Amino acid sequence: MTTSYDDPRRWWALAALGLAVLTLGFDITIMNVALPTIATELEVGTDGLQWMVNAYVLVIAGLMLTCGALGDRYGRRRLLLIGLGLFGISSAIAAWADSAALVIAARGVMGVDAAILMPVAFAVLAALFGPSERGKAVSVLVMGLGVGIPLGPIIGGYLLEHFWWGSIFLINLPIALVGAIAIAVLLPESRDPSPRRPDIGGAVLSTVGLTSLVYGVIEAPTRGWSDPVTVGAITAGLLVLAGFAAWELRVREPMIDLHLFARPQFLWASVAGVLVTFGMLGLLFVVPQYLQFVAGHDPLATGIRLLPLIGGLVVGAPTGERLAARVGYRVPVSAGLAVLAAGVGVGAATDVASGYGFVAAWLAIAGLGIGMALAPAMDAVLDALPTEQAGSGTAITMTLRQTGGALGVALLGSLLAEGYTGRVDTAGLPAAAAAAARESIAGALTAAARIGEPSLAVSANAAYLHGMSLVLIATAVTAGVSALLTGWLLPGEPSPDSEEGRQSPEATSVPDNDAR
Structure with a gap:
């Protein structure tokens, strides 16, 4: 049997891929709610905690280009199975680790799996689905990855309330096993028939x-x-x-064809994906802290209150896909960015008196915009690529998204810190309490409780909301400008170059006896 667009197993294979990327999504954020517990259990300092989070991101960004090219050359199903195997082993090691160094190392190996899975999973779609169905398939993976990110705090909060901290890693084992079995059985092999x-x-x-x-x-x-x-x-x-x-x-x-950037569809769809990711990570950077520290919710309740963002994304992704099928890529991508800008622009008005209903409404609007823009942007990238280069080409845009996302969080984090530090009132406080208050809202609230200064907590909450507003305004401006740019420069219809350069699915498949 060969990989083809009419293979009846392709939708089951897509479900397996969706499960795998869902895991990657919540692994990006699940660590955040577990850090205080791990710090106590393993006696880890701030630097060690930061590297438990950052080792994952660093390895993803560093290896994604290479992994995408390896999938094209040696077989995408084969590489996915290797990645899921590494993911399961490293998750088990992290779950029972007795030192910070071992957790950091295990998180780095998990990053290898993510570097494999992100580009290769999307690249497989180019071989499994024709142009008429690929938009739906892309929206499923985008929803899986996008839904997984805000699910991290919910899953992590529940597990930490009922089990030990290692359970946040152990949950990956059954998912990795089921995903690997499904991919081995359902996913036909595909690769570049004439590898470089x-x-x-x-x-x-x-x-x-x-x-x-x-x-x-x-x-x-x-x-x-x-x-x-x-x-x-x-x-x-x-x-x-x-x-x-x-x-x-x-x-x-x-290893990769940089001439792909000469194709406006590939270039501007990639740029749109980066800027949507910038907006989503900006939200996920500031809103959980607002819900937890200012609104006073525990980690599980904080995660649950992010569900409107997920709901908006789940509605937005298929909406964007249907629009792209009818009117081309430009309209849903630029419209989604505009909706995202509107949502976070409204969110910038959040203050101490704002109820959760107001917050839930603008989170849902922002999620709708993210889904509308991201799914057709990824479909446009795939459509601009020759199928045999789908892995390396997708890796380029995914790497840009990861790097741009890391840069965005750093820039927005600096903006938040500056806005917060400039407003929090530490006059008359003991030196240690003042230093803790200026460092973060968490430090300010802890110091306020310790020294019995409720006015410090009030000042810290107002200062954080000021910093959050600055971040959301910056995100809204970025998304708004991006909407204008993509509306002007992103081609509305598939690129003729991509259609001429794309080979038939049969040209990129291998027989079952070779694949297995």
């Missing part, structure tokens, strides 16, 4: 450059943007990536 020679130089340069760049971006909010480590890492990363681009343009058989 391995581009070792490109793999090394891209990994080193992206890792250095993202490391600098991650460290910037803590160390400061002018710190020598931050400046050195970002500068080194940019220089190495410039060398990577020069290498890819010169080498005879490059």
Whole structure:
């Protein structure tokens, strides 16, 4: 049997892929609610906790380009099974780890799985589904990944209330096992039928450059943007990536085809995906802290109150897909960005007296915009790619999203910190309490309770809301400008170049006896 657009197993295979990316989504955020418990149980300091979160992001960004190219060359199903195997093993190690170093290492290996699964899962769709069905398939994966991210705090909060901290990792094991069995049985193998020679130089340069760049971006909010480590890492990363681009343009058989950026559909759909991710991560950076610290909800209740964002995304993704099928990509992508801008713009008016109904409404609007824009943007990327290059091409846009998302969180985090620190009133407080209050709202509320100063808590809440408003305004402006740019520059219909360059599904498939 060969991979084809009429394979009856393709929808079951899509369900398996959706389950896998759902896990990746909540693994991005599930750690956040568990950090206080892990800090106590393993006696971990702030630096160690930060690296438990950042090791995952750093490995994803550093390896995604390489993993996408490997899937094209050696087989996407094979690479997915390897990734899910690593995911299960590393999750088990993290669950029973007795040191911070082991948890950090396990999270890094989980990042390898994410670096494989994100681009390869989307690349498989190009071989399984024809243009008429691919939009629906893309919207399923976008919903899986998008829904998983805000589900992290809900799942994590429930598990921490009922089990030990390692359960947040152990939940991955049955999902990885079911996903691996389903992919092995249901997903036909697909790869580039004429693979290029391995581009070792490109793999090394891209990994080193992206890792250095993202490391600098991650460290910037803590160390400061002018710190020598931050400046050195970002500068080194940019220089190495410039060398990577020069290498890819010169080498005879490059790992990725940078000429894809000459296609307006690929370029502007990728840009739209980055900017939607920027908006979503901006929301998920500030809103959970607002719900937990200002509104006073516990982690589980905080996660549950993010459900309107999920609901909006679940409605928005298929809506965007249907619009794209009728009127092309430009309308749903630009409209989704405009809806996102409107939602977070309204959210910037949130104050201490705002009820949850108001917050739920603008979260739902923002989620609707995210879903409307992200699903057709990813479909447009896939449509602009020759099927045999779907892995490496998708890896480019996914890497841009991860790197842009990390940069966005760092920039928005700095904006939040500046807005908060400039407004919190620490006059007359003991030095230790004042320092804790200026560092974060969590520190301010703890200090206020310890020294019996309710006025400090009131000031900290107002200061945080001021910082959150600045972040949401910046996000709204970014999304609004992005809506205008994509409305102007993103082609409304499939690119003729992509149709000419795309090979038939039979050209990218392999027989079952070879795949198995």
